[in-house]
Structure formats: structure tokens, C-alpha cells
Amino acid sequence: MASIKDVAAAAGVSVATVSRVLNDHPSVSPDARARVLGAVESLGYRPNAVARSLRTHQTRTLGLVISDVLNPYFTELARSVEEEARALGYSVIIGNADEQPEIQDHHVRTLIDRRIDGLLVSPTDGGSPLMLEAARAGTPMVFVDRWIPGVDVPVVRSDGRAAVRDLVAHLHALGHRRLAIIAGPAATTTGSERVEAFREALAAYGIALPDAYIGQGDFQAESGRRATERFLALPEPPEVVFAADNLMALGALDAIRAAGLRVPHDIGLAAFDDIPWFVHTDPPVTAIAQPTKELGRAAVRALIDRIEGRPPQSVTLPARLVVRRSCGEPEPPSPTATPTPTATPTATTSTRRNP
Amino acid sequence: MASIKDVAAAAGVSVATVSRVLNDHPSVSPDARARVLGAVESLGYRPNAVARSLRTHQTRTLGLVISDVLNPYFTELARSVEEEARALGYSVIIGNADEQPEIQDHHVRTLIDRRIDGLLVSPTDGGSPLMLEAARAGTPMVFVDRWIPGVDVPVVRSDGRAAVRDLVAHLHALGHRRLAIIAGPAATTTGSERVEAFREALAAYGIALPDAYIGQGDFQAESGRRATERFLALPEPPEVVFAADNLMALGALDAIRAAGLRVPHDIGLAAFDDIPWFVHTDPPVTAIAQPTKELGRAAVRALIDRIEGRPPQSVTLPARLVVRRSCGEPEPPSPTATPTPTATPTATTSTRRNP
DNA sequence: ATCCTCCGTGTAATCGATTCCATGACGGTT
DNA sequence: AACCGTCATGGAATCGATTACACGGAGGAT
Numbered sequence: 160m161a162s163i164k165d166v167a168a169a170a171g172v173s174v175a176t177v178s179r180v181l182n183d184h185p186s187v188s189p190d191a192r193a194r195v196l197g198a199v200e201s202l203g204y205r206p207n208a209v210a211r212s213l214r215t216h217q218t219r220t221l222g223l224v225i226s227d228v229l230n231p232y233f234t235e236l237a238r239s240v241e242e243e244a245r246a247l248g249y250s251v252i253i254g255n256a257d258e259q260p261e262i263q264d265h266h267v268r269t270l271i272d273r274r275i276d277g278l279l280v281s282p283t284d285g286g287s288p289l290m291l292e293a294a295r296a297g298t299p300m301v302f303v304d305r306w307i308p309g310v311d312v313p314v315v316r317s318d319g320r321a322a323v324r325d326l327v328a329h330l331h332a333l334g335h336r337r338l339a340i341i342a343g344p345a346a347t348t349t350g351s352e353r354v355e356a357f358r359e360a361l362a363a364y365g366i367a368l369p370d371a372y373i374g375q376g377d378f379q380a381e382s383g384r385r386a387t388e389r390f391l392a393l394p395e396p397p398e399v400v401f402a403a404d405n406l407m408a409l410g411a412l413d414a415i416r417a418a419g420l421r422v423p424h425d426i427g428l429a430a431f432d433d434i435p436w437f438v439h440t441d442p443p444v445t446a447i448a449q450p451t452k453e454l455g456r457a458a459v460r461a462l463i464d465r466i467e468g469r470p471p472q473s474v475t476l477p478a479r480l481v482v483r484r485s486c487g488e489p490e491p492p493s494p495t496a497t498p499t500p501t502a503t504p505t506a507t508t509s510t511r512r513n514p
Numbered sequence: 515m516a517s518i519k520d521v522a523a524a525a526g527v528s529v530a531t532v533s534r535v536l537n538d539h540p541s542v543s544p545d546a547r548a549r550v551l552g553a554v555e556s557l558g559y560r561p562n563a564v565a566r567s568l569r570t571h572q573t574r575t576l577g578l579v580i581s582d583v584l585n586p587y588f589t590e591l592a593r594s595v596e597e598e599a600r601a602l603g604y605s606v607i608i609g610n611a612d613e614q615p616e617i618q619d620h621h622v623r624t625l626i627d628r629r630i631d632g633l634l635v636s637p638t639d640g641g642s643p644l645m646l647e648a649a650r651a652g653t654p655m656v657f658v659d660r661w662i663p664g665v666d667v668p669v670v671r672s673d674g675r676a677a678v679r680d681l682v683a684h685l686h687a688l689g690h691r692r693l694a695i696i697a698g699p700a701a702t703t704t705g706s707e708r709v710e711a712f713r714e715a716l717a718a719y720g721i722a723l724p725d726a727y728i729g730q731g732d733f734q735a736e737s738g739r740r741a742t743e744r745f746l747a748l749p750e751p752p753e754v755v756f757a758a759d760n761l762m763a764l765g766a767l768d769a770i771r772a773a774g775l776r777v778p779h780d781i782g783l784a785a786f787d788d789i790p791w792f793v794h795t796d797p798p799v800t801a802i803a804q805p806t807k808e809l810g811r812a813a814v815r816a817l818i819d820r821i822e823g824r825p826p827q828s829v830t831l832p833a834r835l836v837v838r839r840s841c842g843e844p845e846p847p848s849p850t851a852t853p854t855p856t857a858t859p860t861a862t863t864s865t866r867r868n869p
Numbered sequence: 870a871t872c873c874t875c876c877g878t879g880t881a882a883t884c885g886a887t888t889c890c891a892t893g894a895c896g897g898t899t
Numbered sequence: 900a901a902c903c904g905t906c907a908t909g910g911a912a913t914c915g916a917t918t919a920c921a922c923g924g925a926g927g928a929t
Contacts, residue, residue, distance in 0.1 A: 210915035272563040441796030565885030
């Protein structure tokens with residue numbers, strides 16, 4: 160593979176001049192520039208990014224460590240991150256932690272070893288020493304979706320509190336009172352926050368959230384199945400199960416089907432994180448949708464701000480409730496009108512901006 | 515960030531010795547080794563992968579360029595690729611082409627600029643000049659899933675021919691005769707092959723595949739929707755639509771629902787590529803499942819063989835039909851027996867190994 | 870005509886590792 | 900005692916770029 164020396168030789172100039180042409184430095188004569196460009200063309204020369212990075216101390220690369228690639232939510236996030244990064248002249252290297260802290264650490268370590276310019280993380284746990292150390296050492300970092308409390312790193316995430324309130328209002332209006340949740344790992348912020356939001360929303364209706372109605376999941380399908388089986392085996396099973404992510408909802412659906420029950424007739428189901436497939440499941444699943452694309456974009460911008468020396472900003476975007484049929488039929492189908500919410504806290508399907 | 519010089523200074527040895535310790539070269543005294551290791555530890559030193567790559571001409575990194583991250587099939591492939599690569603001591607950088615040749619080329623170019631050791635590609639098109647050039651220039655390369663004919667690069671893929679025959683047998687047994695397909699782009703091998711396999715399987719039953727029953731898609735949901743709308747508008751719409759990938763099947767489902775029709779009552783649906791969600795759609799979708807995980811593993815092994823100087827091998831694994839309910843009820847539910855295929859070509863749901 | 874400035878260019882240092890080669894110490898043979 | 904091979908070690912070249920610095924020539928100001 161041709162190097163800058165070959166180009167210099169072919170163009171009859173020094174490597175310095177070649178480099179100047181390539182980085183369009185002003186003081187290069189038109190003649191030299193033309194000869195260099197010609198040589199570049201005919202040799203098919205491409206600068207070696209490795210050598211360049213060594214010298215310049217920057218790779219124009221971002222690392223993105225996500226909790227689970229098989230989760231459509233993260234996949235969409237990854238896509239939007241890559242898109243925005245590409246638009247701003249950066250590449251991104253994705254690391255999939257598979258919800259395992261050791262794998263997450265492995266990725267963080269290799270990414271830092273490769274001297275990526277900055278790191279986007281959706282932490283699987285409460286914060287490994289490695290990550291804390293990296294943050295303290297000054298690696299530009301931004302948390303997306305999940306974060307680690309007490310670490311001074313900007314967070315880009317969505318706030319589901321209002322949407323969870325809307326969801327509970329919706330369920331209450333349908334007459335449901337025994338409401339259960341499949342939580343994510345308590346070590347993750349999204350794992351504990353969603354339970355708290357749910358509990359608070361329930362409290363507004365004087366409904367308690369007993370321990371038996373809190374299933375412990377790990378954001379993966381299998382755990383949703385197990386938690387749901389346990390709910391179903393209860394003397395008084397819940398009327399609705401709210402899964403804290405879409406994969407656990409899938410597992411719940413499995414368990415419900417395996418038990419020979421039907422949604423929403425025998426039991427209702429709702430999920431955090433909306434995905435295209437929820438429109439087509441049997442029945443369509445009521446879900447809380449995050450503005451995933453915007454989240455990805457905002458995260459990249461925050462990180463690049465940080466990298467390029469501008470002050471980065473934390474961003475919180477609202478999530479919204481999307482009502483479908485998995486918790487029961489919403490209203491007697493009134494042929495004309497928009498569904499009118501009752502006097503409960505705002506139950507709405509519309510997007511909210513600037514909460 | 516500490517460099518090898520800092521370590522050398524702290525340990526009171528030369529950088530050469532530090533390097534020897536780190537790459538466990540035999541001739542280092544136990545004493546020197548201990549001092550170096552101590553210094554490494556106390557400085558939190560990590561070798562700079564960029565500098566190392568520059569010197570050694572290897573990055574221990576693989577590039578993976580896939581056609582669409584939002585497609586669960588590719589997502590699963592990517593995951594298995596990364597897993598196997600990690601097990602073998604390599605990292606992988608994923609590039610998402612979004613089915614657009616220019617983006618694909620962008621990724622191939624940046625990956626080569628970073629001097630990845632090898633490239634795994636599932637080409638979006640019939641072969642851009644860039645890719646051809648890269649192959650000819652000797653970049654270690656392996657095609658996964660899709661490939662470019664006439665290029666001397668190993669291919670790891672699955673053969674759906676038998677499964678498509680099984681599918682047609684299944685449809686025929688259910689009494690369906692008007693069968694349509696939503697094809698992928700003709701420029702991709704999977705785009706054209708699946709149509710051919712379908713046409714041949716149909717021919718075995720004396721059924722033709724008229725042009726009106728071939729929808730032109732691009733492997734994305736939206737195109738599946740449009741193609742299906744066109745089918746439904748036909749004077750004699752098909753009885754079953756076979757989508758050449760799962761995303762187009764999703765689009766088809768959208769279109770069918772929008773038209774107020776029901777699957778399989780009004781129209782049947784089958785898809786290439788099975789995914790967990792197909793179990794829970796309304797109705798569960800009959801699909802052809804690829805051994806995705808094995809494909810990913812085999813591709814990585816082939817590529818690393820090529821990189822490390824062993825002769826790489828093309829691999830073809832069989833796909834298999836998974837019958838669900840989207841094309842009609844399979845059999846009158848006979849309480850005991852396994853469903854007995856009629857005298858048609860083998861209709862089976864079992865996994866086949868070594869075809 | 871002299872001097873200064875600016876411009877285009879080349880030489881060489883540098884980034885952080887690996888590795889070839891030279892060197893000196895040590896131990897074993899003869 | 901002389902010689903030789905082995906081993907641990909350090910010096911320095913190298914990978915392929917960027918960039919500070921030096922230098923010569925051209926042009927403008929005086």
C-alpha cells in the first residue's frame with residue numbers, strides 16, 4: 160500500500176509538501192499541488208489513519224458501549240448515533256455488553272486503548288472501577304439512556320415519569336387495580352427509576368405496589384418469561400403486567416401464551432420502549448415510546464462538544480405513551496370524537512415537547 | 515496518559531525491556547520483569563494500540579459492513595460475529611450501509627484507511643469499483659449472507675433452496691395456487707436467488723410466477739408495504755405473499771391491516787428470515803430460518819484463517835422452514851400423530867444438518 | 870541598491886510502540 | 900587461561916504521518 164513517501168517521490172516533492180496538500184495548508188504552489196494530486200490519484204494513495212492518529216493524538220472516532228444489541232431500542236439508538244457522528248466527520252465503534260459488566264469493561268478498555276476521542280455509554284451496572292477511573296482520568300464521556308449517579312458526566316436520556324403516569328391513568332380508567340411490574344436490574348438507573356415512577360403513579364390512585372408484584376428482570380426476554388410465570392402462579396395474579404423494556408415484554412408474552420391465557424382478555428400487558436413490531440403483535444402492545452433518534456443525536460452532539468472544548472450539556476427528553484390494545488379496549492368506539500380523557504391525570508397519546 | 519517511556523523510567527530499564535516484558539519475550543530477568551510489572555501497575559499503564567499497530571502492521575480488528583442494522587437478522591449476525599471475534603482476540607468495527615451503496619463504500623473506505631486486518635461484507639449492491647479494487651488489492655475479505663459473483667472471495671451463507679421448496683409444498687398442500695413474492699433488489703444475490711428458488715419450486719407444481727406477482731422491494735419495510743398494496747389492487751390478488759426478508763414482511767403486514775384484511779383468512783403471508791417477534795405477531799408468521807449464529811461464527815473463522823495465512827473456506831449452511839399459522843391452519847389438529855406430509859416434496863419443519 | 874517580509878519548500882523531530890543489532894557478563898569447555 | 904555460546908540489556912532504526920524550523924528567492928518599501 161502506497162505511503163506518503165511514494166507520493167512524494169512520484170510528485171518530485173518532499174513528504175511535507177504532500178502532507179500540506181492533503182491537509183490543504185495555504186502555502187503550496189498551484190503547480191506542486193497539481194503534481195501531488197496527480198500522484199495521489201495514480202497511486203491510489205490513501206493516508207494511513209493509524210499513523211495520522213499517532214501523530215495528531217486524535218482518531219476522529221467515538222466509542223459506543225450499549226447494553227444489548229439484540230434490543231431494537233439500542234439498535235435504533237446505535238443507528239442514530241452513527242448517522243449523526245458520520246455527519247459530523249466521526250466514525251463510531253460499537254461495543255455490545257450483552258448486559259454483562261465484564262464484557263462492558265472489556266469494550267471500554269479496548270476502546271480506550273485505541274484512543275477513541277470520546278465514549279458514549281449506557282452502563283450495564285452501577286459503575287465499574289474502570290469506568291469511574293476513565294471518567295476521572297478525563298476521557299470525554301457522555302451517558303445515554305442509563306447513567307451512573309455521582310459521576311460528573313453529562314447524561315442524555317428520556318424522562319418516562321409523565322408517560323408512566325399516563326399509563327397508570329389509562330389502566331385505572333380501564334378498571335385495572337392489581338398492577339405488576341417487571342423491573343430491570345436495580346443497579347441500572349432505568350431499572351430502578353421505572354419502578355419508582357410506577358410506584359408513585361400508583362400511589363396517586365391509592366394503589367400499593369406489593370413486593371410480589373415486582374418481578375426482578377435483567378432486561379432480557381428470558382427474565383421476563385420467568386417473572387411472568389411467577390406472577391401467574393400467585394394466588395391473586397395481577398390484572399396487568401408492565402414490563403420495563405421490550406425484550407422482557409416479549410418474554411412475558413411467551414409465558415402468557417404458554418399458560419394458555421390471552422391478552423388482554425385474561426391479563427393485560429404494557430411495555431417500556433416502543434418498537435415497530437408492537438403494532439403487529441397479538442394484540443398490539445401498549446407501550447411508552449422514547450424519542451430514540453433524538454436521544455442518539457443529542458448524545459453525539461454533547462460528546463463532540465466536550466471533545467472539541469465546548470461545554471457539553473445534559474439533555475432530558477420526554478417519553479410518551481402509545482395506547483394500543485394489550486391492556487383492554489380503550490373506549491367504546493365512538494364513531495366521531497377523539498377519545499376524551501376522564502378526570503384522571505392527563506392520559507394522552509400525543510407527543511409532548513418542552514415538558 | 516503514561517507511555518512506555520514513563521514505565522521504562524519508573525522501572526529503571528530501557529523501553530526495549532519494557533516491551534519485552536509486555537510481549538513476554540523469554541530473555542528478561544525475573545528481577546527486571548518484576549520491576550516493569552510494578553511500574554505498569556502503579557502508573558496504570560496501557561499500551562497505545564495505535565502506536566503498536568503502526569509498527570506491527572496489524573490492528574487485530576475486523577471490519578463488518580452490513581446492509582441494515584435495523585434488521586434483526588443482521589443484528590443477530592453482528593452479535594455472533596463480534597462474539598466469535600472476541601473469543602479469537604479480535605475486535606470488530608461495524609458499519610451500517612442502510613442498503614445504500616454510497617454509505618457502504620464510505621464504510622469500506624474508512625475501514626481500510628484504519629488498516630483493519632480483514633473485512634466481512636454483506637454487499638448492498640452488485641459490487642462497487644471500490645470493493646472490487648479492495649478484493650483485488652488483497653485486503654483479506656469474506657462475504658457473508660450476500661456476495662458478489664465473479665470475485666474471488668470466500669462466501670459464508672445459507673442455502674434457502676430446499677426450505678423454499680418446503681414452503682411451496684406447504685402452501686400447495688393448504689390449497690394455495692396464486693403465490694406472489696416480494697423480492698429484494700436484483701443487484702443482491704439474496705434478492706435474485708430467492709425469487710429464482712421460489713420460481714423453480716413453483717414450477718415443480720406447474721405453477722407460474724407472473725410478473726404481476728413479483729413485487730420489487732429493497733429489503734426495507736416501506737417497500738414491502740408498497741408492493742403489497744399493489745398486489746391487493748390486482749384484479750386477482752395473490753392468495754399468499756412471500757416476503758424475501760422480515761422487514762418487508764412487516765411492511766406487508768402493515769398494508770394488509772390497512773386494507774382491513776386479515777391474515778391468513780383473507781391472504782397468507784410467509785417470510786424469509788425468522789425472528790423472535792414472528793412468534794407473537796398476529797398471526798404467528800411462517801418463516802424460513804437461517805442458522806444465523808453459525809453463519810457469523812463461520813464467517814469470522816474463515817476470515818481469520820485468511821488473515822493468518824491458512825486457506826479460508828466458503829461455507830454453505832441449510833436454512834429451514836418454520837411453519838406457523840400465517841398461511842392457514844396446517845392440518846386438522848390430529849391429537850397424536852406428527853403431521854404427515856403428503857406425496858409432495860418433503861415438507862418438514864425439522865432442522866437439517868448436512869443436506 | 871539594500872533590507873525586510875512573505876511565500877514555498879525541504880529537513881528533521883516527533884508521536885509510542887517493536888525489534889534488529891551490539892555489548893558485556895557469565896558459565897562451561899578444552 | 901583462553902575461547903565460545905548464551906543470556907539480559909540498551910541503543911537506535913523503523914512504521915507513516917504532521918509540523919516546527921530553517922532557508923532561499925521574489926517582491927515591495929525606502
